[in-house]
Amino acid sequence: MQSAAAIGLVRPCAARPVLRNPTRLPPARAALRLSSAAAAPRAGLVAGLGRIGLVPASPDHERRSVAAAAAASGKAAAEEPAEEGGAALGKTLQLGVFFGLWYLFNIYFNIYNKQVLKVFPYPINITTVQFAVGTVISLFLWITGILKRPKISGAQLLAILPLAIVHTMGNLFTNMSLGKVAVSFTHTIKAMEPFFSVLLSAMFLGELPTPWVILSLLPIVGGVALASISEASFNWAGFLAAMASNVTFQSRNVLSKKLMLKKEASLDNINLFSIITVMSFFLLAPVTLLTEGVKVTPTFLQTAGLNLQQVYTRSLIAAFCFHAYQQVSYMILARVSPVTHSVGNCVKRVVVIVTSVLFFKTPVSPINSIGTAIALAGVFLYSQLKRLQPKPKAA
Numbered sequence: 001m002q003s004a005a006a007i008g009l010v011r012p013c014a015a016r017p018v019l020r021n022p023t024r025l026p027p028a029r030a031a032l033r034l035s036s037a038a039a040a041p042r043a044g045l046v047a048g049l050g051r052i053g054l055v056p057a058s059p060d061h062e063r064r065s066v067a068a069a070a071a072a073s074g075k076a077a078a079e080e081p082a083e084e085g086g087a088a089l090g091k092t093l094q095l096g097v098f099f100g101l102w103y104l105f106n107i108y109f110n111i112y113n114k115q116v117l118k119v120f121p122y123p124i125n126i127t128t129v130q131f132a133v134g135t136v137i138s139l140f141l142w143i144t145g146i147l148k149r150p151k152i153s154g155a156q157l158l159a160i161l162p163l164a165i166v167h168t169m170g171n172l173f174t175n176m177s178l179g180k181v182a183v184s185f186t187h188t189i190k191a192m193e194p195f196f197s198v199l200l201s202a203m204f205l206g207e208l209p210t211p212w213v214i215l216s217l218l219p220i221v222g223g224v225a226l227a228s229i230s231e232a233s234f235n236w237a238g239f240l241a242a243m244a245s246n247v248t249f250q251s252r253n254v255l256s257k258k259l260m261l262k263k264e265a266s267l268d269n270i271n272l273f274s275i276i277t278v279m280s281f282f283l284l285a286p287v288t289l290l291t292e293g294v295k296v297t298p299t300f301l302q303t304a305g306l307n308l309q310q311v312y313t314r315s316l317i318a319a320f321c322f323h324a325y326q327q328v329s330y331m332i333l334a335r336v337s338p339v340t341h342s343v344g345n346c347v348k349r350v351v352v353i354v355t356s357v358l359f360f361k362t363p364v365s366p367i368n369s370i371g372t373a374i375a376l377a378g379v380f381l382y383s384q385l386k387r388l389q390p391k392p393k394a395a
Contacts, residue, residue, distance in 0.1 A: 018019075091335075098332050103348050105325035107355050110183050112318035114360070117179035119306055121297045126315065127172045128288045129296060131281035135318035135342035150271040158274070164279035166252040171322075172284070173245035180238030181231070183356035184364070184372070187349050188227045189242035191375045193222055194382045196250040204254050216382040223375025230367040269330040277323065342383040350376055 116126060141147035177186045195217050203208040228234060267275075288294065295301075296315075301308050333341045353372065357364055 001206050005214060014203045029366060038268065052178060060262075060349075074193055095332070095335055098328055098335070099344060102328045102344070103351050105321040105328060106352055108347055109318050109321035109325060109357055110178070110187075110352055112314045112321070114178055114183050114356070116311060116318060117175065117313050120295070120301075120304075120311060120315075121171065122292050123175040123179050124284070124288050124292045125295045125326060126318075127168075127175050128173070128281065128284050129315055130155055130319040130322045131168075131277060131284060133316065134323035135273075135281045137320070137323050138277055147270065147274070150267045150275065150387055152267060154274065155349070156267075157275075160275060161279065162255050163252055164283060166248045166255065166382040167276050168280040168283050169250035169339050170245050171280070172329075173241045173248060177238045177241035177245060180235055180241065182233040182362045183360065184353045184362055185227070185231050185233055185354075186238065186242050187371045188231075188375060189224060190246060191220060191251060191372075191379050192224050192388070193378060194244070196246045197253065200247075200250050200254045205257060206340070209280060212385050212388075213382065216378055216385050219374050219378030219379075220382065223371045223373070223378060225372030227368050228371075229373065230365045230371065232363050232365070232368075269334060273326060273330050339383055339387040342386070343380065346379045346383060349379075 105291075113126070117123065120126065128333065142149045174186070174190075177189070198209050198213065198217065228239065297309055301311055329341075329345075332344065336344075356362065
């Protein structure tokens with residue numbers, strides 16, 4: 001009969017080396033070997049129990065654990081600011097691009113729009129074309145899903161209607177002014193917007209300004225007056241049209257506060273602007289037919305001796321930039337405070353005035369330059385003081 005090891009029931013043990021003369025070891029060395037052999041299992045047991053919390057770890061082990069934890073937390077803490085810094089840098093760069101586009105679209109709009117108005121003095125037709133192009137852009141963004149289609153009720157459309165009316169009038173008056181006077185002078189007059197904002201807010205909203213805010217309006221009014229008396233292209237039609245533009249645009253801001261529209265989640269500022277643009281087109285189109293008539297046909301332009309391709313190209317570029325700069329403005333407003341946006345708008349006006357003077361070679365007298373600078377400095381001061389003004393308490 002074969003043994004159990006032979007048939008595989010019991011695994012043979014490995015041969016152990018046998019000490020030849022264990023008794024010949026010195027007593028101290030033998031005791032050390034025995035104590036080491038006994039301590040090894042105990043050390044492993046204690047380490048295992050320490051890991052699960054049944055036996056306190058040794059001081060050395062605790063120091064090593066604390067050092068490892070500190071190193072891990074330090075690494076995580078170092079990575080977290082790096083990630084936050086990268087995100088903040090990305091947002092800053094994105095905001096810088098938006099501001100650059102805002103200024104660029106505004107410059108191109110004013111230059112091409114002025115070129116068209118010089119040879120085609122029909123501001124109602126031009127404004128209607130600009131709203132038509134904006135309507136096409138808005139519908140394209142909604143249909144393609146680039147911009148979420150808003151869910152809006154008939155009651156909301158009725159509430160938005162007054163805003164669309166004053167928006168239409170404001171842009172129409174601006175084009176009327178641009179057709180009569182220099183671009184730089186129109187924008188100098190439009191620096192009076194804070195004055196009408198304070199006046200209309202006090203009259204219709206009961207928002208009384210602080211004495212400091214009132215004082216900041218003095219350089220605005222004085223600067224515009226100084227620039228007006230020395231303006232080479234001055235005429236009353238252009239001056240009054242720009243003033244009317246100020247009144248209507250600030251009325252739009254007051255109306256938006258007065259009506260306090262209840263917006264759905266999908267009705268953000270960009271969608272609201274798009275809806276107003278579409279409504280403005282349908283409001284102004286009948287007015288165009290009843291007043292100037294349709295003057296943008298190829299037959300009329302050729303009869304007037306105008307370059308058909310040049311007028312159409314410049315009109316479409318101006319219309320695209322007209323819609324684009326306003327939409328980018330709302331995108332910036334969604335990312336910064338109103339005061340920051342106001343300061344950016346002040347800088348934008350300076351950029352537009354300087355570029356238009358250089359491009360059209362507008363004659364500017366020293367008094368005109370000083371008046372414009374005083375007015376824009378007043379606008380900047382106003383925006384800073386508005387930040388310090390306490391907000392009205394909610395009822």
